[in-house]
Amino acid sequence: MMMAFATVIPCSSSTSSHLYFPRKRPNFRNQQQTFRCSSSLSTPSSTSSKQIQFDLKTYWITLIAEINHKLEEAIPIKYPEQIYESMRYSVLAKGAKRAPPVMCIASAELFGIPRRAAFPTACALEMVHAASLIHDDLPCMDDDISRRGRPTNHAIFGEDMAILAGDALFPLGFQHIVTNTPSDLVPESRILRVIAEFARAVGSTGMAAGQFLDLTNGGENSVEFVQEKKFGEMAECSAACGGLLAGAEDDEVARLRRYGRAVGVLYQVVDDVLEAKMKREKGEEGKRRGKTSYVGVYGVDRALEMVDELRVKAKRELDGFEKYGERVAPLYSFVDYAVERGFVVVGDQNDDGGILAADQNDCMAAL
Amino acid sequence: MMMAFATVIPCSSSTSSHLYFPRKRPNFRNQQQTFRCSSSLSTPSSTSSKQIQFDLKTYWITLIAEINHKLEEAIPIKYPEQIYESMRYSVLAKGAKRAPPVMCIASAELFGIPRRAAFPTACALEMVHAASLIHDDLPCMDDDISRRGRPTNHAIFGEDMAILAGDALFPLGFQHIVTNTPSDLVPESRILRVIAEFARAVGSTGMAAGQFLDLTNGGENSVEFVQEKKFGEMAECSAACGGLLAGAEDDEVARLRRYGRAVGVLYQVVDDVLEAKMKREKGEEGKRRGKTSYVGVYGVDRALEMVDELRVKAKRELDGFEKYGERVAPLYSFVDYAVERGFVVVGDQNDDGGILAADQNDCMAAL
Numbered sequence: 112m113m114m115a116f117a118t119v120i121p122c123s124s125s126t127s128s129h130l131y132f133p134r135k136r137p138n139f140r141n142q143q144q145t146f147r148c149s150s151s152l153s154t155p156s157s158t159s160s161k162q163i164q165f166d167l168k169t170y171w172i173t174l175i176a177e178i179n180h181k182l183e184e185a186i187p188i189k190y191p192e193q194i195y196e197s198m199r200y201s202v203l204a205k206g207a208k209r210a211p212p213v214m215c216i217a218s219a220e221l222f223g224i225p226r227r228a229a230f231p232t233a234c235a236l237e238m239v240h241a242a243s244l245i246h247d248d249l250p251c252m253d254d255d256i257s258r259r260g261r262p263t264n265h266a267i268f269g270e271d272m273a274i275l276a277g278d279a280l281f282p283l284g285f286q287h288i289v290t291n292t293p294s295d296l297v298p299e300s301r302i303l304r305v306i307a308e309f310a311r312a313v314g315s316t317g318m319a320a321g322q323f324l325d326l327t328n329g330g331e332n333s334v335e336f337v338q339e340k341k342f343g344e345m346a347e348c349s350a351a352c353g354g355l356l357a358g359a360e361d362d363e364v365a366r367l368r369r370y371g372r373a374v375g376v377l378y379q380v381v382d383d384v385l386e387a388k389m390k391r392e393k394g395e396e397g398k399r400r401g402k403t404s405y406v407g408v409y410g411v412d413r414a415l416e417m418v419d420e421l422r423v424k425a426k427r428e429l430d431g432f433e434k435y436g437e438r439v440a441p442l443y444s445f446v447d448y449a450v451e452r453g454f455v456v457v458g459d460q461n462d463d464g465g466i467l468a469a470d471q472n473d474c475m476a477a478l
Numbered sequence: 479m480m481m482a483f484a485t486v487i488p489c490s491s492s493t494s495s496h497l498y499f500p501r502k503r504p505n506f507r508n509q510q511q512t513f514r515c516s517s518s519l520s521t522p523s524s525t526s527s528k529q530i531q532f533d534l535k536t537y538w539i540t541l542i543a544e545i546n547h548k549l550e551e552a553i554p555i556k557y558p559e560q561i562y563e564s565m566r567y568s569v570l571a572k573g574a575k576r577a578p579p580v581m582c583i584a585s586a587e588l589f590g591i592p593r594r595a596a597f598p599t600a601c602a603l604e605m606v607h608a609a610s611l612i613h614d615d616l617p618c619m620d621d622d623i624s625r626r627g628r629p630t631n632h633a634i635f636g637e638d639m640a641i642l643a644g645d646a647l648f649p650l651g652f653q654h655i656v657t658n659t660p661s662d663l664v665p666e667s668r669i670l671r672v673i674a675e676f677a678r679a680v681g682s683t684g685m686a687a688g689q690f691l692d693l694t695n696g697g698e699n700s701v702e703f704v705q706e707k708k709f710g711e712m713a714e715c716s717a718a719c720g721g722l723l724a725g726a727e728d729d730e731v732a733r734l735r736r737y738g739r740a741v742g743v744l745y746q747v748v749d750d751v752l753e754a755k756m757k758r759e760k761g762e763e764g765k766r767r768g769k770t771s772y773v774g775v776y777g778v779d780r781a782l783e784m785v786d787e788l789r790v791k792a793k794r795e796l797d798g799f800e801k802y803g804e805r806v807a808p809l810y811s812f813v814d815y816a817v818e819r820g821f822v823v824v825g826d827q828n829d830d831g832g833i834l835a836a837d838q839n840d841c842m843a844a845l
Binding site: 189190191193194195198243246249251252269270271272274275277278279281282283285286289290299300302303306307309310311313314315316319320322323324326327330 | 556557558560561562565610613616618619636637638639641642644645646648649650652653656657666667669670673674676677678680681682683686687689690691693694697
């Protein structure tokens with residue numbers, strides 16, 4: 112199950128993303144989009160026509176550095192070394208975008224809880240994400256030899272070790288949450304809800320179902336259903352866990368859940384469109400199977416409409432968080448980033464190692 | 479990683495196992511063993527020379543029926559059906575002995591907590607046990623086509639589905655504990671400790687390490703180390719979780735941990751001896767690799783001494799639980815059962831489908 116956020120890190124040039132609330136359904140083909148700024152936004156500078164500046168790039172890159180450091184500490188090499196090396200190869204891959212943990216932390220911070228409360232869960236998201244990608248790439252699954260521009264785990268360590276590395280990363284994620292979440296900030300009841308959420312997301316109704324659908328070319332399901340299972344679960348889990356850690360109300364967690372799912376699918380549909388453009392330019396076929404590619408089923412035009420719809424849908428969920436003021440800004444800007452890739456994404460590669468999105472102008476031109 | 483308790487269920491003829499405490503290091507070749515009964519045993523009938531009657535077979539079979547019923551409920555067939563069928567094929571295998579969950583429940587009951595407090599964890603043990611066996615059997619791992627006398631999971635459902643079934647069973651185990659453990663009996667803090675214990679047992683320092691050692695023929699390690707990793711982890715986890723659920727003191731959990739580990743290895747060494755005898759009679763070679771077989775490394779005589787030592791070691795740990803009176807009886811009798819297979823084990827098969835142990839006389843004769 113290749114999921115949303117499986118691509119690789121952003122790291123150069125232009126910076127702040129200008130965040131507004133939607134005035135009308137935006138035409139994302141326009142680079143200068145207009146949004147309505149909610150008058151209820153509780154920041155001092157907020158007015159009905161004022162924009163909020165939010166520097167997503169700095170926020171994201173700062174968090175990536177912290178997450179990478181904590182992941183490095185969380186998976187030290189010890190006996191048996193070969194398993195740990197295999198685990199580290201995938202989890203500590205250079206240039207990983209860390210979108211799931213960043214979304215988790217942003218969701219937790221929305222409710223005012225310090226980010227250190229969310230780091231263990233954030234790292235665990237990367238562990239289970241890596242585990243599922245390692246297993247998905249196996250010869251009997253998607254049979255991928257390359258991910259993020261370098262050999263897949265089994266191509267380096269062998270199939271047996273790749274299976275073991277995945278099998279070890281899943282429980283390590285759970286263990287990391289239980290052992291490292293600060294008890295002074297997060298009560299045990301919340302940690303248990305996070306554990307249950309993780310289990311749901313990676314299990315037989317979540318990502319495992321997504322991979323099954325991929326293997327069976329979607330079965331009898333609509334492309335929408337397949338996309339949500341395959342690309343929405345990880346982002347849904349990431350956003351929901353942030354809320355759960357912070358003790359958000361049930362309806363707020365539900366809202367984060369829908370938001371995350373929409374952003375996860377949105378991200379992937381844009382990737383599909385960009386990849387389709389790249390393949391077309393090269394005269395190649397897209398490699399994703401049938402119903403896991405919206406572009407493959409309905410074509411680029413309908414995929415672009417879907418991008419539009421998902422962007423609106425995701426932001427609509429965030430409207431319920433206006434009372435939290437500027438703290439909602441990162442979540443809004445993830446939505447825009449998913450579409451615009453507003454700062455240059457150096458090393459943002461597809462599975463063949465090709466650059467997927469260069470900068471905003473290129474992205475928009477692609478669409 | 480084939481583990482202790484991977485064999486199949488006992489179900490006929492003779493019944494009660496006579497439980498004593500050791501008077502001297504028993505010679506397990508004798509069918510009539512003598513044990514010292516601790517004078518501090520707090521049962522009304524207890525004296526320094528009196529034996530406790532405990533009907534292990536009825537206890538075990540009653541629990542198996544309950545566990546099977548609960549597992550059946552825990553994994554209903556739903557969409558995507560093929561994953562659930564694959565999961566059920568391995569977890570609900572007819573005649574499974576359910577040794578890990580039974581040991582977990584016996585450990586919990588030792589401290590007087592109702593067994594319903596332990597059933598979710600007990601079922602979860604079977605789920606993760608089945609998951610690890612499914613992955614261990616894969617062609618790139620142990621390449622087994624038969625387990626418990628019938629085709630392995632991947633032989634029926636394909637490698638891809640077998641990997642997915644395992645990947646789904648691991649988190650289902652965690653989810654089942656969190657969702658179903660009765661909150662009126664088990665505080666959240668204990669559930670978190672159980673989650674951490676599960677994660678440790680199946681992870682990169684536990685069963686995954688055991689399977690790694692199997693794949694690498696033990697590496698530089700002693701056969702004792704390999705045996706403990708490969709066969710002791712599941713039993714250690716089972717016994718420890720029972721204590722954790724019941725709120726046992728740390729030293730008591732540590733004692734259960736050592737007890738479980740010893741019984742797990744003991745069980746497997748006896749299986750090795752029995753299998754060696756069977757293979758020798760057939761003029762075949764044992765199939766287990768180098769250092770994962772004590773018999774293979776040191777021969778039958780040293781393996782028999784080890785059986786003796788492990789039996790003593792396991793019971794020594796139980797001596798610390800004498801204050802709990804007759805409730806310790808099931809745990810003692812597991813030790814004896816591991817050696818004696820004191821009631822006929824119908825369908826207790828090795829991986830090739832052969833009957834591994836017929837009845838006590840045959841077992842002892844084998845040794």
